[in-house]
Amino acid sequence: MTTPLDGRPGAEGEGRRTAFGIALSIDPRISIPGLGQSTGSDTADRESQIRLDDDGELDRRWQALTAAPTRARELRFGETLLLSVDFAEAAGYLLWTRDFGRVLISPDGLELLCEPDPANEDWASILAAQALPLAATIRGLEVFHASGIVLEDRALLISGPPGAGKSSLAAALVRAGGRLLSDDAVALQLDTDELIAHAGAAMLQLRDVEDRRLSEGERIALGRPTSSSEGKRRYLSDGAADPVPLGGLFLIERSAAEPAIERLEAVDPFALIASTFNLSVRTPARLRRQLDVVSAIASHGLAYRLRVQPGVDATRLAAIVQAQFAVVSR
Amino acid sequence: MSQLSDQELLNARARLPQHVVHRSFVAETVVLNLRTGKYHGLNPTAGRMLDALEASPTVGAAVPELAGEYGLEQERIQSDLLTLTRGLLERGLIVTADDDAA
Numbered sequence: 001m002t003t004p005l006d007g008r009p010g011a012e013g014e015g016r017r018t019a020f021g022i023a024l025s026i027d028p029r030i031s032i033p034g035l036g037q038s039t040g041s042d043t044a045d046r047e048s049q050i051r052l053d054d055d056g057e058l059d060r061r062w063q064a065l066t067a068a069p070t071r072a073r074e075l076r077f078g079e080t081l082l083l084s085v086d087f088a089e090a091a092g093y094l095l096w097t098r099d100f101g102r103v104l105i106s107p108d109g110l111e112l113l114c115e116p117d118p119a120n121e122d123w124a125s126i127l128a129a130q131a132l133p134l135a136a137t138i139r140g141l142e143v144f145h146a147s148g149i150v151l152e153d154r155a156l157l158i159s160g161p162p163g164a165g166k167s168s169l170a171a172a173l174v175r176a177g178g179r180l181l182s183d184d185a186v187a188l189q190l191d192t193d194e195l196i197a198h199a200g201a202a203m204l205q206l207r208d209v210e211d212r213r214l215s216e217g218e219r220i221a222l223g224r225p226t227s228s229s230e231g232k233r234r235y236l237s238d239g240a241a242d243p244v245p246l247g248g249l250f251l252i253e254r255s256a257a258e259p260a261i262e263r264l265e266a267v268d269p270f271a272l273i274a275s276t277f278n279l280s281v282r283t284p285a286r287l288r289r290q291l292d293v294v295s296a297i298a299s300h301g302l303a304y305r306l307r308v309q310p311g312v313d314a315t316r317l318a319a320i321v322q323a324q325f326a327v328v329s330r
Numbered sequence: 331m332s333q334l335s336d337q338e339l340l341n342a343r344a345r346l347p348q349h350v351v352h353r354s355f356v357a358e359t360v361v362l363n364l365r366t367g368k369y370h371g372l373n374p375t376a377g378r379m380l381d382a383l384e385a386s387p388t389v390g391a392a393v394p395e396l397a398g399e400y401g402l403e404q405e406r407i408q409s410d411l412l413t414l415t416r417g418l419l420e421r422g423l424i425v426t427a428d429d430d431a432a
Contacts, residue, residue: 267354269360273369284365287362295353
């Protein structure tokens with residue numbers, strides 16, 4: 001069954017939206033907070049359609065496969081499988097996430113067929129977190145696992161291992177006047193010789209302990225509080241930032257020394273490759289593009305090391321980053 | 331191809347197959363096999379040798395130019411170049427020109 005898509009204006013998530021550089025047409029019953037409005041400037045001409053599976057179509061397509069799918073990726077916590085991506089050339093990428101449900105993404109990334117876990121009313125968050133970055137990768141963008149902020153009309157991407165402080169720094173930069181691209185994943189498009197950054201979902205997640213330290217005014221600057229779960233508080237920005245040129249990719253490195261920013265003249269290309277988001281799409285076109293984007297970041301001198309002390313005050317760090325970025329991004 | 335003698339290898343033309351791409355960075359050259367999805371890192375000297383292999387009509391023809399660049403004896407360069415060439419051949423990152431496997 002095809003869900004009618006009427007594009008009516010109305011509740012959050014309806015109609016034409018954009019994320020990770022691709023235009024989206026979204027089933028009115030699905031709400032994905034924090035997506036931008038489609039302006040027609042998206043990299044891909046055709047919309048990717050996101051719709052609910054009402055009649056078991058996902059299962060029918062998957063069960064009709066004549067060749068066994070391959071496991072492209074899985075994520076475990078101990079023995080427990082949390083996420084998997086299976087690929088079949090005829091049907092596409094089947095994303096399964098524990099407690100969220102399944103999304104079948106067509107081989108061309110133009111359709112996302114959703115079978116939510118009915119017990120989880122927040123199931124659609126998996127679309128912004130996993131399914132849309134995957135669809136964007138299929139459609140020709142390179143998604144980085146990074147927080148992204150627009151400062152002075154340039155994108156600042158902050159990459160680092162989990163717990164390195166990406167979201168905290170992003171939140172502090174938003175409080176200082178930056179505009180949020182995403183706190184977890186940002187798409188880059190190599191346009192001739194320029195790298196353009198595209199927003200994901202404009203949603204910030206702050207650890208409760210950090211959130212409690214903020215003043216009321218600082219919370220207001222982060223946007224509208226939406227929900228709390230797993231020890232994190234979420235804030236929804238007013239809207240996702242428009243695409244802007246990449247000004248720098250900052251790789252966080254723990255250090256005992258004072259915070260400092262250093263341009264990486266001889267950046268380790270494998271560190272940049274490791275910062276890319278999606279491990280499931282291994283087509284030759286994607287692999288080549290991934291290398292081209294990484295090469296462009298290095299050759300344009302856009303890679304920086306950001307040394308931070310454990311426990312450094314995020315507001316102070318943001319001030320240092322903001323001042324340095326104003327210098328280096330010009 | 332690993333069975334070629336040194337002389338046969340020096341007389342052969344090495345080239346990258348279509349499914350292998352490489353990009354040069356300041357301190358490293360990344361070679362990517364698009365069929366396997368495997369990345370390989372070459373240090374700057376090996377990266378320069380790969381460039382020379384691609385540009386030269388034969389493996390041996392690359393030796394004088396590299397020896398001049400690095401200010402080393404040709405025998406030394408030839409030995410290093412043969413070692414690198416065999417390593418790249420074994421990993422499927424280059425083929426000799428008459429290799430149909432490309």
